[in-house]
Amino acid sequence: LFGHGGYVLIVFLLVTVFMMRLSREYHFNTHTIYMVSLPVLIAMALQAAMILLADGDPKDVGYLFPAGMIGMLSVLLLEIRLALLLVTSGCLLLGLQTNLDYQFVIVGLVGGYTAVAALATIRKRWELFLASILIGVANCAIILITGYILNPGSVPLAHAMLGFFGGVSSFLVLAILPIFERFGIITDIQLLEMTGLQHPLLRQIEEQAPGTWQHTLNVTKLAEAAATEIGVNYLMVRAGCYYHDVGKVKKPEYFTENQNTAEDKARHDSLKPIMSVRVIMNHVKEGVEMARQQKLPERIIDFIVQHHGTSVIRYFYNKALEAQERGEIKEEVRIEDYRYPGVKPQTIEAAIVMLADAVEATATAKLSARTVREEDIRKVVHVTVLDKFNDGQFDECNLTLRDLNQIRTTFVEVLKSRFHTRIDYPKRPAMANAPREKRPEKTIEPGSSSRTNVETQKTEVS
Numbered sequence: 001l002f003g004h005g006g007y008v009l010i011v012f013l014l015v016t017v018f019m020m021r022l023s024r025e026y027h028f029n030t031h032t033i034y035m036v037s038l039p040v041l042i043a044m045a046l047q048a049a050m051i052l053l054a055d056g057d058p059k060d061v062g063y064l065f066p067a068g069m070i071g072m073l074s075v076l077l078l079e080i081r082l083a084l085l086l087v088t089s090g091c092l093l094l095g096l097q098t099n100l101d102y103q104f105v106i107v108g109l110v111g112g113y114t115a116v117a118a119l120a121t122i123r124k125r126w127e128l129f130l131a132s133i134l135i136g137v138a139n140c141a142i143i144l145i146t147g148y149i150l151n152p153g154s155v156p157l158a159h160a161m162l163g164f165f166g167g168v169s170s171f172l173v174l175a176i177l178p179i180f181e182r183f184g185i186i187t188d189i190q191l192l193e194m195t196g197l198q199h200p201l202l203r204q205i206e207e208q209a210p211g212t213w214q215h216t217l218n219v220t221k222l223a224e225a226a227a228t229e230i231g232v233n234y235l236m237v238r239a240g241c242y243y244h245d246v247g248k249v250k251k252p253e254y255f256t257e258n259q260n261t262a263e264d265k266a267r268h269d270s271l272k273p274i275m276s277v278r279v280i281m282n283h284v285k286e287g288v289e290m291a292r293q294q295k296l297p298e299r300i301i302d303f304i305v306q307h308h309g310t311s312v313i314r315y316f317y318n319k320a321l322e323a324q325e326r327g328e329i330k331e332e333v334r335i336e337d338y339r340y341p342g343v344k345p346q347t348i349e350a351a352i353v354m355l356a357d358a359v360e361a362t363a364t365a366k367l368s369a370r371t372v373r374e375e376d377i378r379k380v381v382h383v384t385v386l387d388k389f390n391d392g393q394f395d396e397c398n399l400t401l402r403d404l405n406q407i408r409t410t411f412v413e414v415l416k417s418r419f420h421t422r423i424d425y426p427k428r429p430a431m432a433n434a435p436r437e438k439r440p441e442k443t444i445e446p447g448s449s450s451r452t453n454v455e456t457q458k459t460e461v462s
């Protein structure tokens with residue numbers, strides 16, 4: 001018992017230390033512990049059941065060990081590095097179940113690693129079938145090879161067949177996966193399915209609100225780059241971006257990005273600011289309803305709810321204050337009435353989407369129609385990010401200042417490539433002394449929410 005306990009303890013410590021080092025995303029919480037232990041526990045339980053059915057003799061059934069399943073589940077639910085770690089630790093534990101017969105461990109490792117490699121680029125559910133067959137073939141091959149090395153005279157065909165079935169049975173993952181998904185765990189496959197451009201909701205944005213769709217694609221580009229840079233789930237961020245403004249399809253003509261005609265541009269002129277704000281704010285509520293109807297996972301719906309947090313729609317708030325000054329509005333203008341109801345971003349992913357959304361809208365409003373200098377881009381990003389930060393929008397998530405800085409730098413790089421053709425590069429040194437035409441400077445001051453700056457206020461609308 002002491003030996004077995006020590007063995008399990010070493011494997012457990014190995015997993016713990018690796019996990020703690022891998023990424024702060026995997027800091028221990030109950031959710032992570034379930035995620036990490038489940039694939040291994042399922043495989044170990046299946047193995048124990050098979051040994052029991054074989055009257056306690058692990059000799060043959062050891063080849064049936066579902067290492068491929070550990071590999072598949074952990075790639076799908078976690079990520080590649082953890083998957084390799086879990087396959088390895090699962091196979092080490094299998095060694096204990098099979099009296100330290102290392103041939104089983106080798107077969108398990110080969111099958112498990114094949115699963116991880118095969119799933120690294122998986123895009124569709126049915127591809128799991130192909131991966132399972134590949135695992136079966138790999139198992140079969142390694143059993144024949146090790147059998148040959150140990151005993152060149154005989155061909156262990158029966159064992160090879162067992163290994164093949166053990167590998168192919170990994171497709172059972174297809175049946176297990178929806179159980180995880182039902183409990184709110186989103187797999188990469190699910191995210192890829194949702195971000196396929198043929199999804200009805202995305203088609204709807206593209207067809208009914210082309211301006212919003214373009215905005216969405218721009219936001220996605222910014223947010224994905226930032227997510228990759230700070231090491232959070234970029235697929236989740238992509239899905240969040242794609243759906244964040246889906247509610248705008250109900251009244252696309254009320255949003256600047258879709259206003260092409262003079263009639264559209266004058267949409268809000270006949271409305272009181274407080275009415276305009278209600279129409280604008282409604283895109284969050286409508287979005288949530290549409291997403292629920294389409295049964296999008298709650299974690300994606302969170303992006304719709306949180307992408308404006310409790311930000312103020314400054315453009316209309318200021319418009320209301322001006323109208324009040326002119327005596328056109330008698331009642332009190334309260335800033336709370338011009339704030340989105342929230343929730344503030346609860347995750348780093350949601351914070352990234354909020355920032356990308358605001359930066360995209362500001363950049364489009366301020367930088368689209370003219371040549372820009374890198375400095376202009378920097379200012380737009382800096383001011384927008386600072387504005388959200390100072391407004392306390394990131395108080396409820398784990399975003400650090402370091403993250404914020406990295407996000408800012410990434411945004412500047414992405415915007416530089418977007419506005420590349422319009423970037424006004426400084427002249428070469430030889431030309432530096434030549435008299436330069438003076439260009440009217442457009443500057444953006446921090447706290448540009450001052451009432452006279454209509455352009456920045458526009459950003460709050462999108």
Ligand SMILES: [Fe+2]
Pocket residue numbers: 244245283307308462
């Ligand atoms: Fe929005």
Ligand SMILES: [Fe+2]
Pocket residue numbers: 215219244245357462
């Ligand atoms: Fe947006």
